[in-house]
Amino acid sequence: MITRFTMLLVTIVLMFLSDKSDLSKSGRHARIIYAMLMLPVLYLGIVFVTELRWPNLDELLRYLFSGPVKVILASLNATQ
Amino acid sequence: MKSKQESVSSFQMASLLLTFTTGSSVIFIPGQITNAAKNGAWISILISYLLGVMILAILIYLYKRAPELSWVGFMRKTAGPWVTSLLLIPLTFVIFWQLAAIVIEIGGFFKSTMMKDTPNSIIQGLFFLTVALTARAGIEVMARMFLLLLIFMYIFVMAVLLLASPLFHGEYLLPVIPDGFKPILYGAYISYGFPYAEIALFSLLLPFTRRKESGRLTKYLHLALFINCLTLVFSILCTIMVLGPMSGHLNYSLFQLARLISIQDILERVESVIGFSLIIGVYMKAAIVLFMITTLLSDWFNIKDSRLLTYPVALIGLLLSVSMYPDEITFFVDGYTMWTLIDHTAYVMPLLIIFVVALFRRKKGGTSSPTAASSSQNGKP
Amino acid sequence: MEKEETNSRCNDTSDSSESPQLSNDTTNDLPPLSSHLVENRQQIEHIFIDCSDLILLPWRYGPDLSEQAFSVYFDTMIQQHHTNYVKETLQDLVNHRVGTGESVTPEQIIRFFQNHGVSSGTAELLKDFDEVTRHITEGCLVIFFDKWNQALSYKAAEVEKRQVSEPINEPVVQGPHITLIEDINTNIGILRHLLQSPKLKFISFNAGRESNRTVSYGYLEGAVNPEVLTNFQSRIKSIKEEEILEVSYLEDWIGDSVYSPFPQVRYTERPDNTAAALLDGKIIVMVDGSPTVLICPGNFYEFLMSSEDYYQRTIFSSLIRLLRIGAFFIALMLPSTYVALSTFHSELIPTVLLLAILDTREGIPFPAFMEALIMEIFFELLREAGIRLPRPIGSAVSIVGALVIGQAAIQAKIASPVMVIVVALTGIASFALPQYSMAIALRIMRFPLMVMGATLGGVGIMIGFLLALLHLCKLRSLGQPYMAPTTPLDIWQLRDVLVMVPRKFLLRRPRNRHMHRVIRKQAK
Structure with missing residues (x-):
């Protein structure tokens, strides 16, 4: 867990360093959007580091679609 | 307008389309479709190709309606900002999933063949780094670079398919329709999801075409899609001819094909060549998808330089790919059975909705309200 | 004579040396020429103080040789006979046009030169000391006349220059053997x-x-x-x-x-x-x-072409071009590929070769990467040293160095024979490229690729190669894409790039894009 955390931290720091000049040039609007993109990073980062089984994107998709998919597959006589 | 006025010629746009549709599918698709449709797999491809042609035609028509607008801009103009955002939300989620899925797939391939001991996160991290650097360079550089890589990939793949010809058994191709038509429809269902429905995403890239070349764009794009169809059909036929009834049970069919090539004891282990082409093909597709995401987000939220978002999006993709699927089997099921429905709903439905609305507005001279045809966006195909 | 004399640097101790960056230093404050010879002479002596190769030659002319004049020039830049020649020409003209050397007056000279008489030749009229200084340092002969506030300047510089001979660095078997020189x-x-x-x-x-x-x-x-x-x-x-x-x-x-x-x-x-x-x-x-x-x-592909391609037959040139492309890849990727294959992917090497390699690698204490690095660095040192060796020692040392040290390294088990072959092949391949600057680029790129290959194996080489390709595709030269004409694809231009097309097709149509575009536009 510590290794994962440090790796993630290093990655984020490197990312900020390389984007620093671009961010300072662009306006407040772009910085807000950039910060908003950091929210999923935060959430997923916690999931990654702690290996918790929190809800994730794949579960969302599965929840929404597995029902209709079963119907379609049944109609096509699929064995999968 | 477009960031830094980057533009590619229509030939380059068509080669990007060919890269996008063929790059990763030529390795994965033959096995999967043959598994579903047995010997009639190539018919499935033809069916889904026809659907793809229709999607491409709609794409080009909508692009030509307003070539100077970005796709998001066109959506806003046609359907209004609220409907646009409504349609874009599922698209964004699904395209993030796709980006992560591509890397999960290739990460699995790496782990099983070349780098057995490296942890998944490192492999995927390296991959994302390369992809992010590429997407950051812009679409012009990507188009230039990918043309070269595409040519190499094609040479390798064709060489492998031809070198396997001594192993061909033509009789494996018959009977063509052993179990009735339903398996072929199932195969068409899978191959429609991957790769043909995904070309709806190209609506994001078409505005980057150089304006004065839009005349030849239609020709080139359809040609590219046709070449893609031919390639897939050809590789399916070769797979069936070599592996016969076993072809559905092996995962990376072209890879397995290459394994069997042995000429004079010198030309062995050719699958490494296929491995490289696979990696390169998937890398190109991932770079294009990443670029699409940054274009989408920067157009949606009015950011002038889309390059700024490249690294954050790549990081999100990386975190998704390491945290999403703990086991491979669920991923395979999701990837090939659910994917068709998912990407049809998220990519193709918005396209169709905008298309219908645009047609309506044209007929009524642009005065009608855009609520007439937008149904619930979660509707079944 | 092959000796080339450099311009003698004059230690200009005038005020201008203290402020070299400012454009308005004392040279621009120099006064215009005066009509008095003595003042001009003093000014010249002041500017060129401590330049001991500057010659001030006074002479006289006119009735009873009463009129004064003096010539100023750098002795080191002008051949002796030139000075006399110029003076003689001046007197010659005076003899035939204006009058005898003894009868000409300053006014006649002034009138003659200011109205640019036909035989006034290449004489230039100078008005102020800024121009005078510049002309003198460029190697002209400047003549001041008493009672005239302008000076005459003749181009007389004759610095030793090399003869036009065989090009040193770019010899060809067939084709012209002249080179451009320093002038x-x-x-x-x-x-x-x-x-x-x-x-x-x-x-x-x-x-x-x-x-x-x-x-x-x-x-x-x-x-x-x-x-x-x-x-x-x-x-x-x-x-x-x-x-x-x-x-x-x-x-x-x-x-x-x-x-x-x-x-x-x-x-x-x-x-x-x-x-x-x-x-x-x-x-x-x-x-x-x-x-x-x-x-x-x-353009990237130009660095792989040489003028010899155009002087030989088509098929031969095409094959040689393909060979050079192969040399490019070998020079770039051979060491890293070898390291990656032998360390990580031994199953990819054909079995017989693998056994041979493993056989020779017996007893070598280093991993393949260290071995490769040592041999590469040794080869780079050899290359650098070879440039500076004086010729008589050069060939002996290179033979001794390469053979003895290479052989000794193998016997001391520092390197395996396969590694020596790999490194030597890489060096030879980089020499096969016609342009030295491209060979340098490959020398630089080889090391990161080796590191990537040694740490990440085949994947590392692939990622390194992709990143290098990305950089190449992004690069522009004066705004033009570096990798044209393969990307952006221009099939017409490809006729000269990878393979040679017979000269008939190459030369019949315009040779370059721009001409082609212009002619196409006109044709439309």
Whole structure:
């Protein structure tokens, strides 16, 4: 867990360093959007580091679609 | 307008389309479709190709309606900002999933063949780094670079398919329709999801075409899609001819094909060549998808330089790919059975909705309200 | 005579040496010429104090040799017979046109030269000391007359220059054996002789405060792309004060990316290469004092071509080109591929070869990467040392060094024979590339690729290769894509790139894109 955390931290720091000049040039609007993109990073980062089984994107998709998919597959006589 | 006025010629746009549709599918698709449709797999491809042609035609028509607008801009103009955002939300989620899925797939391939001991996160991290650097360079550089890589990939793949010809058994191709038509429809269902429905995403890239070349764009794009169809059909036929009834049970069919090539004891282990082409093909597709995401987000939220978002999006993709699927089997099921429905709903439905609305507005001279045809966006195909 | 004399640097101890950066130093404050000979002479002596090779030669003329004059010149830059010749010509003219040497008056001389009499030759009239100083340092002979506030200047410089001979660095088996030399006028003359057209334009300017070098750039109007030309001109514009000692200094201004290992401009010292480049629509830059010509914009595939390709038969040239492309990949990727294969992917090497390799690698204490690194560094040292060895020792040391040390390294089990072969092949492959700058680029790129191959195996090499390809595709030279014509794809231009097309097809249509575009537009 510590290794994962440090790796993630290093990655984020490197990312900020390389984007620093671009961010300072662009306006407040772009910085807000950039910060908003950091929210999923935060959430997923916690999931990654702690290996918790929190809800994730794949579960969302599965929840929404597995029902209709079963119907379609049944109609096509699929064995999968 | 477009960031830094980057533009590619229509030939380059068509080669990007060919890269996008063929790059990763030529390795994965033959096995999967043959598994579903047995010997009639190539018919499935033809069916889904026809659907793809229709999607491409709609794409080009909508692009030509307003070539100077970005796709998001066109959506806003046609359907209004609220409907646009409504349609874009599922698209964004699904395209993030796709980006992560591509890397999960290739990460699995790496782990099983070349780098057995490296942890998944490192492999995927390296991959994302390369992809992010590429997407950051812009679409012009990507188009230039990918043309070269595409040519190499094609040479390798064709060489492998031809070198396997001594192993061909033509009789494996018959009977063509052993179990009735339903398996072929199932195969068409899978191959429609991957790769043909995904070309709806190209609506994001078409505005980057150089304006004065839009005349030849239609020709080139359809040609590219046709070449893609031919390639897939050809590789399916070769797979069936070599592996016969076993072809559905092996995962990376072209890879397995290459394994069997042995000429004079010198030309062995050719699958490494296929491995490289696979990696390169998937890398190109991932770079294009990443670029699409940054274009989408920067157009949606009015950011002038889309390059700024490249690294954050790549990081999100990386975190998704390491945290999403703990086991491979669920991923395979999701990837090939659910994917068709998912990407049809998220990519193709918005396209169709905008298309219908645009047609309506044209007929009524642009005065009608855009609520007439937008149904619930979660509707079944 | 092959000796070339450099300009003797005069220790100018006047006030101007204290403020070299300002443009308004004392040389611009120099007064105009006065009509009094003595004042002029004092001023000259003051400016050129401590320049002991400056000669001030007083002489007289006129009735009873009563009129005074003196000549000023740098003895080191002017051959002795020239001085007399100029003086004689002056007196000759005076004899035949104006009067005998003893009867001419200052007023007659003034009138003659100011109205540019026919035989006044190449004499220039100078008005102030700024011009006088400049002309003297350029190697002219300046003559001051009493009672005249202007001076005459004759071009008389004759510095030793090299004979036009075999090119040192770019020999060919078949083709012209002349090279450009250090004198810019001779070079321009040779080029004009090769391309006899008024469309061949040469634009010169002087650069450098102390060095005052002539920098010339040339292009063929109608072949050069106007956008490229404007781009070039805007970059060159800022060079006025910098001391340009060698044409490669200009690369930093002209090139798009200073930090890229890949060269964006090409160099040559052959006039036939230069003429071909001009016909292709390139811009060439020359600097007085350097025989090398800079050709821009550079294109990746040009670095793999040599002028010899055009002088040999088509099929042979095509095969040689393919060989060079192979050499490029070998020079770039062979060590890293070997390290990656032998360390990580031994199953990819054919079994028999693998056994041979493993056999020879018995007992070597280092992993393959360390071995490769040691041998590579040794080879680089050898290469650098070889450049500086004096000729008599050179060949002996190279034989001894390569054979003995290589053999000794193998026997001491520091390196395996396979590794020596790999490193040697890499070196040979990089020498096969015609342009030295590209070979340098490969030398640089080889090491990161080795590191990637040693740490990440085949994947590392692939990622390194992809990143290198990305960089190449992103690179531009004077705004033109570096990897044209493969990307953006231009099939018409491909006829000369990877394989050679017979000369009939190459030359019949316009040679370059711009011409082709112009003619296509006109045809429409």
